[in-house]
Amino acid sequence: MRTEVRAPMMPPADRAQRNDLITEVPCGGGEPGGTMGERGGPLGTRIVIIAAHAFEARAAAGVGRHMEKERWGPWMLYQGEMWDLPMAIIRCGPGKAAAGAAAQAAVEYLEPRLLVAFGVATAVDPRVPLGTVVAAQEVVDVALLALAELPVEVPARFAPDRHIVRHLLGVPGVRRGTVLSWEGKTRAPFPVPVLDPPLEGVLVTDWESSAVGQVGEAWEVPWSSLRVVADHGEDDRLRRLAVVARRPLQWGAEVLRRGCQRFAEDEAVTQ
Numbered sequence: 001m002r003t004e005v006r007a008p009m010m011p012p013a014d015r016a017q018r019n020d021l022i023t024e025v026p027c028g029g030g031e032p033g034g035t036m037g038e039r040g041g042p043l044g045t046r047i048v049i050i051a052a053h054a055f056e057a058r059a060a061a062g063v064g065r066h067m068e069k070e071r072w073g074p075w076m077l078y079q080g081e082m083w084d085l086p087m088a089i090i091r092c093g094p095g096k097a098a099a100g101a102a103a104q105a106a107v108e109y110l111e112p113r114l115l116v117a118f119g120v121a122t123a124v125d126p127r128v129p130l131g132t133v134v135a136a137q138e139v140v141d142v143a144l145l146a147l148a149e150l151p152v153e154v155p156a157r158f159a160p161d162r163h164i165v166r167h168l169l170g171v172p173g174v175r176r177g178t179v180l181s182w183e184g185k186t187r188a189p190f191p192v193p194v195l196d197p198p199l200e201g202v203l204v205t206d207w208e209s210s211a212v213g214q215v216g217e218a219w220e221v222p223w224s225s226l227r228v229v230a231d232h233g234e235d236d237r238l239r240r241l242a243v244v245a246r247r248p249l250q251w252g253a254e255v256l257r258r259g260c261q262r263f264a265e266d267e268a269v270t271q
Contacts, residue, residue: 050118051092053091056091092208100212119208122237131247134204138179139209140195170259171259177202178202178203180205228249230244
């Protein structure tokens, strides 16, 4: 028997556009279906996905059901189910500040069971095929590496939850890698930092994963980053992005669904 655990949503207006996947619900902001300060549901129930762009959020919503969409403060929020798992997707916009604020809001109001940074990324190595799905075993904030000489320790390397990483890598074709959060860097070449221990796996760059990792580690919420290679830093990268935004990104969302399902089943067995 399935238990409904989604936060109640505000009734849709007559002008809201509906289809089988997503229902748009106008909302003035704050907590979905309530006011700021109310909790979104039982502790640790939702898979919360942080996506910078609308096409990434739509791809993630494509593996859900009963999805409803509303404006939530400065962001767009999708809520529904990923099979029997409550799911929320926040489309936050690009950049570390936006992703960090969205992840923090998720912790405060959505009671995440798992935080996931999801979307496209740039491969450092041009030999990595477009559409490659990369599960991060480590996320490195390149900007924070420059603070290593300070007399206080500033963490710049973040480790996703090893259990969700293991389940994501259990999906055929997914490759292990390292995400370099390199805000503002979009074009090759990418001077890879030399670190100890060294970086491993497929190297990809994004802008948001380190912010999600920082929030997850600060609040002891399991988190991960799943990225789909969209380009290699070419000048015409946006043309390639349009191709990857279709089937490869949809497959990445399906990888995420399978990994989260196994993660939840594993947790249920151990509890």
